[in-house]
Amino acid sequence: MKKLYENFAVKEFVEKCAGKEALDVLKHFLKSRKALKDEDIAKKTGMRVTEVRTILNRLHYRGIANYTKTRDDKTGWYTYTWRIDTKKIVELIIEEQKELLKKLEKEREMRESYTIFECKAGCSEFPFEIAAEYQFKCPYCGKDMVCIDSATKKRNLSRQINRIKKVIAELDKLK
Ligand SMILES: [Zn+2]
Structure with missing residues (x-):
């Protein structure tokens, strides 16, 4: 214990x-x-x-x-x-981590399948089609939206995803 x-x-x-x-x-x-x-x-x-x-x-x-x-x-x-109830602690954390994992995997998938545009001031992010609807102007601040290189973000997401998987694996051993 x-x-x-x-x-x-x-x-x-x-x-x-x-x-x-x-x-x-x-x-x-x-x-x-x-x-x-x-x-x-x-x-x-x-x-x-x-x-x-x-x-x-x-x-x-x-x-x-x-x-x-x-x-x-x-x-x-x-x-x-x-x-x-120590089992319950482990169960609750695994549940929470799995939910976070799902969210991050979805985001990574989104970045893999779409070209993303970002406001120059950093306040919004949209896939190409939606950015085009806004005529590539940020709906919040009016600045230009530019196509971003998702590689770094995808790498960060993958790193986070791997870390969470490790946390879950460790917790599984404590069950
Ligand atoms: Zn903006």
Whole structure:
């Protein structure tokens, strides 16, 4: 489970879902490998209980954290015991990465099949037919649109695509 925490995509995703401190909470769960009470996590990480709860609730919202609620008969207070669904984290990231991959592949395909015109100021980009309709003037700023060499952009897209494929392959191993 150490590997999961070290994975860059996992770190980035957890941070995005629940904030920077969420990583400490996750780390703590992965180390202890069991269900934990929010008070105990707070003690171990030095965070306030309310902070820990906020993080866990955010993770819960994404389906990553689950809890069981038990009532203390004497005090009438509720205790929340939390678990982290590590499989779910990996699944969510793979889903997100696959969507991004689809988008980038579509864009690369578009650049392969069409001649692209770009506004000289950089505010718009259209395939030839549409640029022609605008008489090669940018509809936003009125500047000329010029035919661009897509080679560099295609190369960048390919690089991004390969990187995402690698991320997905690594995550597949963590499932
Ligand atoms: Zn423009």
